[in-house]
Amino acid sequence: MLKVDENLCSGCALCAQICPQGAINLFWGKAEIDATRCNFCYQCVDACPQGAIVEIVVILPAELRVTVLSLGQQADDIIQRIDSLLSKADVRIPLDSSRI
Ligand code: SF4
Ligand code: SF4
Numbered sequence: 001m002l003k004v005d006e007n008l009c010s011g012c013a014l015c016a017q018i019c020p021q022g023a024i025n026l027f028w029g030k031a032e033i034d035a036t037r038c039n040f041c042y043q044c045v046d047a048c049p050q051g052a053i054v055e056i057v058v059i060l061p062a063e064l065r066v067t068v069l070s071l072g073q074q075a076d077d078i079i080q081r082i083d084s085l086l087s088k089a090d091v092r093i094p095l096d097s098s099r100i
Contacts, residue, residue, distance in 0.1 A: 001056045002038060002045070004031045008052035015044035015053060 004015075011029035023037035024044060031052070033044075045053045 001035060001058070002033050002040070002053055003056050004033060005052045005054055006030050008050045010050055010052075012049065014047045014049065018043050018047045 009030045011026060013026055015031050016024040021037045021039055023034045024031050
């Protein structure tokens with residue numbers, strides 16, 4: 001869902017002019033997006049000189065939990081592989097490094 005950050009919007013209307021869906025109107029000098037008309041072409045995002053149009057991504061707590069658990073598992077797997085490689089490596093450290 002696209003949303004206009006009212007604190008950044010200067011009311012220049014460039015987004016409203018470029019929107020092919022006529023989904024943007026200005027109210028009290030601030031742009032507003034009609035979500036029912038928007039087709040997510042992102043032309044307004046590219047056109048806005050203020051970077052005021054942002055995408056809001058809704059992530060459910062359950063989805064976030066699955067993602068975090070998955071990342072944790074991947075991190076554990078990588079650590080195990082590194083440990084395994086280190087245990088197999090023939091690493092010899094000279095006792096007196098000044099002779100090298
Ligand atoms: S282009 Fe950006 S600054 Fe201009 S009216 Fe649209 S949202 Fe506001
Ligand atoms: S993404 Fe495209 S259709 Fe949606 S408001 Fe912006 S310019 Fe209009």
